[in-house]
Amino acid sequence: MAAHTERRRRRALGEHLTPQQLMRDYILPEIAPMLTQYRWVDLFAGKGDLIFPILERIPPADRAEFFAEHIRLYDIQPQMVAHCIQRAVALGVPEPLAREHIRQRDTLADYPDEILRSPLPVYHVTNPPYLYLGYIPKHPETRPYLRYFTGRNEGYQDLYQIALINDLRHAVPKMAYIIPSNFLFGDAISNKIRDDLLDAYTIRKAYLFEQTLFEHTGVHVMIAFFERKPYACREVQVFEAVKVNHAAETRCYRLSPKWHYRAGSEFEEFVTLHRAARPLKVRYYLHWETVQQHAGAYPLRLVDANDFSGKGYRVLEVGVDAALYEHVKANPLFVRTLDTGSADGRAGLYFIPEVFGADGIVVTKATYRTHPIQVFLEPRLPLDDLRLLRDYFNLLLEHLRALTDSEFMTTYKYSASAYTRKYLGLSQAKALIETFPYLEMSDEERERLRALVQAGDTEEVIEFLTAQTPTPAPCAGVVARAACLKPQSSRTGSVLSCVR
Structure with missing residues (x-):
C-alpha cells in the first residue's frame, strides 16, 4: 500500500529525480569552463543534483561568495527545499544565505523574475516535471494541473513544455534540459512547443538515451543544450547529438521548420515528394464479419490475428463465396508493423503464403496495430508485380531506416538487447506504398524498375522516382x-x- 501511495504521489507531481551521474558525466563537462560566467538556476531543483556539483567544483573558501552571486534554487515541495538547504550548509554556505536563495515556489505558475536581476546571464539547468496533458484529466490528484494549460499556454501538451515556454518568455539565454525524447521525435504531442521554442532557440548539442535512466519510469529522455538566437527566425537547424545505448554514437540532425522541426522527418519529406500522381489505393484488414457475410464453397486458410500462442497463430479453414475468395487470393501481401527483435524479422511487406502457409489474415476480435495486417490494393496487381512492390517497399524502407537510424518509427521498447525494436505506422506504410508509380509506368519502365530493385540500387531507384514525379527542387x-x-x-x- 505504501509503495502504491508513493507511486501515485510521484505521478501526481510528474516527479522523476535526476540521477546524479547524468550531471557529472554529460552536463558538467559542457558547462565547466564557464562556471563563473553565469547565474546557475534550477526552477525544479528536487534534491539539487543538477546544481550542487557546480558548487562542489568551487574551492571551499570561495563557496559562500560564489553561491550568493551564482546560484538560485526553487522547488514546489517543502521537503526538497529543506534537503537542498541542508546540502548547501554541508558544503559551507551559511544557513541564512542558503534559505535566501533556495525557496519553495510553484515556478510553473509563478516564474521567479528575480533570477534575472543580475549582471550575470542566467543558465537554467533543470529536469522539469513530466506529465502528459492526456493523463491529467483522468485522475483527481492531477486535475488541478489543467490550470497550467489555459490562456496563452493552451495547445501545449506536457508540463515540461510549460517550463520551456516560460523560459522563452523570460528570454533566458541558455538552458540545459533533461526532457522526454518526444520533444525531438514526437508528432502532434510536440509540434507546437518545437515550433515556438526553436524559432527563438537553437539546439547546440544533445544526448539521446536509448535506455532506461529513471528508477520509477521508463520514459525515454534526452539532454538538450539550448541557446537563444540573436533574433527569432524560422530556419533549418543542424546539430550533432550523441545517442547513448550500449555504445555512444554521434549523429547529425537536421530539423526543418516545414516539418515542425521534428527529427526523422526525412521519411515524410520523401513520401511527400515522391507520391505517385495516381497512387495505388490501399486498405487494411479482413474482418471476421466479412467472412461470415460471404460464406460459400470456396476454401480459404486464414490466419487468426487474434489467436497467438507459443506455436504461432491459429489457422482457420473456412468456405467463402467466389467474390471474397478472389479478393483475398489476389491480395497476398501483409504488413509487419513491428520488428520481431532480430534482423530477420524487420517491419515491412511480406507474402502471407510464404510466412504463414495461409491465404489471408482475418481479424476475429479487435484490430491491433502490432498484429500482422493484410493489405488490399486497387487495382489488383499480377503476382510478379506484387513481388516488385514488396521488394521496392522493403528496399526503400531499409534505406530510410539507415538514413535516419529508424527515428521516423516509434520505439516499441528499450531493452538490454543490442537491437531496438521499432514500430512502423499503418499511415507510414500506406504513404510508402503510394510512392510506387505502378499506374504511371510503361512496360519498359516497369522492367527497368524491377532490375534496379533486384540489384538493390537505392540511389538509382530514387532517381527513377524523381523522373516519374518531377519537382522544382530535390x-x-x-x-x-x-x-x-x-x-x-x-x-x-x-x-x-x-x-x-
Missing part, C-alpha cells in the same frame, strides 16, 4: 541527411556538409 532533407552520415574530420566540417 528532397533537401534526404540529401542533407546523406551528407551528414558521411565521415567528417571535424565538427565544423560535419555541420558544413549538412547545410550544403
Whole structure:
C-alpha cells in the first residue's frame, strides 16, 4: 500500500529525480569552463543534483561568495527545499544565505523574475516535471494541473513544455534540459512547443538515451543544450547529438521548420515528394464479419490475428463465396508493423503464403496495430508485380531506416538487447506504398524498375522516382541527411556538409 501511495504521489507531481551521474558525466563537462560566467538556476531543483556539483567544483573558501552571486534554487515541495538547504550548509554556505536563495515556489505558475536581476546571464539547468496533458484529466490528484494549460499556454501538451515556454518568455539565454525524447521525435504531442521554442532557440548539442535512466519510469529522455538566437527566425537547424545505448554514437540532425522541426522527418519529406500522381489505393484488414457475410464453397486458410500462442497463430479453414475468395487470393501481401527483435524479422511487406502457409489474415476480435495486417490494393496487381512492390517497399524502407537510424518509427521498447525494436505506422506504410508509380509506368519502365530493385540500387531507384514525379527542387532533407552520415574530420566540417 505504501509503495502504491508513493507511486501515485510521484505521478501526481510528474516527479522523476535526476540521477546524479547524468550531471557529472554529460552536463558538467559542457558547462565547466564557464562556471563563473553565469547565474546557475534550477526552477525544479528536487534534491539539487543538477546544481550542487557546480558548487562542489568551487574551492571551499570561495563557496559562500560564489553561491550568493551564482546560484538560485526553487522547488514546489517543502521537503526538497529543506534537503537542498541542508546540502548547501554541508558544503559551507551559511544557513541564512542558503534559505535566501533556495525557496519553495510553484515556478510553473509563478516564474521567479528575480533570477534575472543580475549582471550575470542566467543558465537554467533543470529536469522539469513530466506529465502528459492526456493523463491529467483522468485522475483527481492531477486535475488541478489543467490550470497550467489555459490562456496563452493552451495547445501545449506536457508540463515540461510549460517550463520551456516560460523560459522563452523570460528570454533566458541558455538552458540545459533533461526532457522526454518526444520533444525531438514526437508528432502532434510536440509540434507546437518545437515550433515556438526553436524559432527563438537553437539546439547546440544533445544526448539521446536509448535506455532506461529513471528508477520509477521508463520514459525515454534526452539532454538538450539550448541557446537563444540573436533574433527569432524560422530556419533549418543542424546539430550533432550523441545517442547513448550500449555504445555512444554521434549523429547529425537536421530539423526543418516545414516539418515542425521534428527529427526523422526525412521519411515524410520523401513520401511527400515522391507520391505517385495516381497512387495505388490501399486498405487494411479482413474482418471476421466479412467472412461470415460471404460464406460459400470456396476454401480459404486464414490466419487468426487474434489467436497467438507459443506455436504461432491459429489457422482457420473456412468456405467463402467466389467474390471474397478472389479478393483475398489476389491480395497476398501483409504488413509487419513491428520488428520481431532480430534482423530477420524487420517491419515491412511480406507474402502471407510464404510466412504463414495461409491465404489471408482475418481479424476475429479487435484490430491491433502490432498484429500482422493484410493489405488490399486497387487495382489488383499480377503476382510478379506484387513481388516488385514488396521488394521496392522493403528496399526503400531499409534505406530510410539507415538514413535516419529508424527515428521516423516509434520505439516499441528499450531493452538490454543490442537491437531496438521499432514500430512502423499503418499511415507510414500506406504513404510508402503510394510512392510506387505502378499506374504511371510503361512496360519498359516497369522492367527497368524491377532490375534496379533486384540489384538493390537505392540511389538509382530514387532517381527513377524523381523522373516519374518531377519537382522544382530535390528532397533537401534526404540529401542533407546523406551528407551528414558521411565521415567528417571535424565538427565544423560535419555541420558544413549538412547545410550544403
